Amino acid sequence: VAMLTTTAFEPLARMQMHALGDESLDLIVIAHPLGGITQAMLEQRCGEAVPQGLAWFEGEARRRQG
Amino acid sequence: VNARVQVVADFEALQRLAAERRWGDGLPIIPPTEERVAAMLDGADPDRSVGAIPPGYGEATLEVLAANAVMAGCQPKALPVLVAAVEAMLEPQFNLAGVQATTHPVAPLLVVHGPVAAEMGVNGGSGVLGPGVAANATLGRAVRLVLMNVGLARPGEGDLSTHGGPAKFSYCMTENMAESPWPEYHTTAGLEPSDSAVTVIGLEAPHNVQDHQSTTGARFANILADAMRELGHNGWAISRGNDFAVLLGPEHAQMLAADGWSREDLQRFLYHRSCRRVGEVMEAGNWTGREWPVWMNALAENPENLVPAVRRPEEIRVFVTGGPGKHSAVVPGFGGSAAVTRRIS
Numbered sequence: 001v002a003m004l005t006t007t008a009f010e011p012l013a014r015m016q017m018h019a020l021g022d023e024s025l026d027l028i029v030i031a032h033p034l035g036g037i038t039q040a041m042l043e044q045r046c047g048e049a050v051p052q053g054l055a056w057f058e059g060e061a062r063r064r065q066g
Numbered sequence: 067v068n069a070r071v072q073v074v075a076d077f078e079a080l081q082r083l084a085a086e087r088r089w090g091d092g093l094p095i096i097p098p099t100e101e102r103v104a105a106m107l108d109g110a111d112p113d114r115s116v117g118a119i120p121p122g123y124g125e126a127t128l129e130v131l132a133a134n135a136v137m138a139g140c141q142p143k144a145l146p147v148l149v150a151a152v153e154a155m156l157e158p159q160f161n162l163a164g165v166q167a168t169t170h171p172v173a174p175l176l177v178v179h180g181p182v183a184a185e186m187g188v189n190g191g192s193g194v195l196g197p198g199v200a201a202n203a204t205l206g207r208a209v210r211l212v213l214m215n216v217g218l219a220r221p222g223e224g225d226l227s228t229h230g231g232p233a234k235f236s237y238c239m240t241e242n243m244a245e246s247p248w249p250e251y252h253t254t255a256g257l258e259p260s261d262s263a264v265t266v267i268g269l270e271a272p273h274n275v276q277d278h279q280s281t282t283g284a285r286f287a288n289i290l291a292d293a294m295r296e297l298g299h300n301g302w303a304i305s306r307g308n309d310f311a312v313l314l315g316p317e318h319a320q321m322l323a324a325d326g327w328s329r330e331d332l333q334r335f336l337y338h339r340s341c342r343r344v345g346e347v348m349e350a351g352n353w354t355g356r357e358w359p360v361w362m363n364a365l366a367e368n369p370e371n372l373v374p375a376v377r378r379p380e381e382i383r384v385f386v387t388g389g390p391g392k393h394s395a396v397v398p399g400f401g402g403s404a405a406v407t408r409r410i411s
């Protein structure tokens with residue numbers, strides 16, 4: 001499992017990961033904000049998320065293959 | 067969160083340590099000495115846990131709650147009220163994790179019902195939500211200290227509210243039953259008037275509604291409804307619990323009652339009169355992100371249809387409170403939290 005967050009919420013995400021005992025959870029962090037942005041900015045956010053997501057998928061696949 | 071910390075017996079040193087470690091709300095705290103905490107516990111099991119407070123998930127044992135009640139300045143008999151309030155906030159429908167961490171300025175309003183309100187001296191009269199009465203100020207503050215010290219809802223960390231708000235310091239009241247024409251609120255939740263209870267509701271700060279002119283309940287109720295219709299509140303978009311509180315000044319409540327209105331009549335009227343055209347709501351701040359039930363999305367297919375500011379009349383929580391004057395208040399909710407009423411054991 002990975003969690004997607006914006007930069008503004010990253011400290012909260014890390015606090016909850018620590019409090020709930022799952023600090024190994026992977027975070028995909030993109031620029032804040034997500035609301036009230038233009039289509040171009042939204043595509044920029046996607047551009048940030050996709051490489052991180054792919055890297056997470058690849059890492060997860062390697063882990064599962066041992 | 068639950069670690070014991072030894073501090074030298076010096077008031078100023080404790081305040082400096084609290085500031086360094088971000089304990090509390092920024093105001094001076096009463097030193098939670100073992101004697102004071104024991105008096106607050108009054109024989110209750112200090113290790114009994116009420117639950118874990120998000121987003122930091124510190125364990126709210128009775129000892130921890132008692133320590134925070136002491137720090138807030140509460141009188142010893144406040145602990146059962148605080149325990150009931152925390153238990154209520156931990157009910158799933160209250161969505162405390164959301165209330166704590168959101169960018170919205172929501173704070174839990176604590177309403178104290180039944181005999182315990184008078185026993186503790188909780189104010190339901192003039193200036194009910196303002197300063198000047200210890201029971202309101204300290205009970206509300208104790209709730210906030212628990213949310214900050216046990217739940218770690220500190221500004222910019224566990225509490226991401228864009229502006230925060232004065233209601234996050236202390237937000238506690240009771241109804242003015244000496245002047246109310248209607249049964250006390252907790253009876254609407256199936257409790258007896260003789261029961262002591264608390265209600266927690268996630269709300270913004272109150273918005274005043276003055277009406278010095280109306281001589282009929284209907285004319286006044288229209289003005290209340292108008293104040294509920296503004297497009298900026300969360301409820302237009304989010305419907306996972308969409309409470310609105312209406313704080314009726316006793317003079318306004320008596321005018322309604324004299325015209326034959328019950329609390330339920332007012333709820334139904336406001337439900338209908340707070341509607342807006344879908345075409346107008348489309349201009350609200352989170353139209354594309356709205357979470358509406360299927361019947362509202364069906365209404366949304368025609369911009370001329372009307373949709374309500376709340377999803378059910380019962381979500382309009384009506385209280386009679388405050389002192390003399392032609393003022394009432396409407397208080398928008400968070401949108402993602404539903405009120406919980408709990409008997410005090």
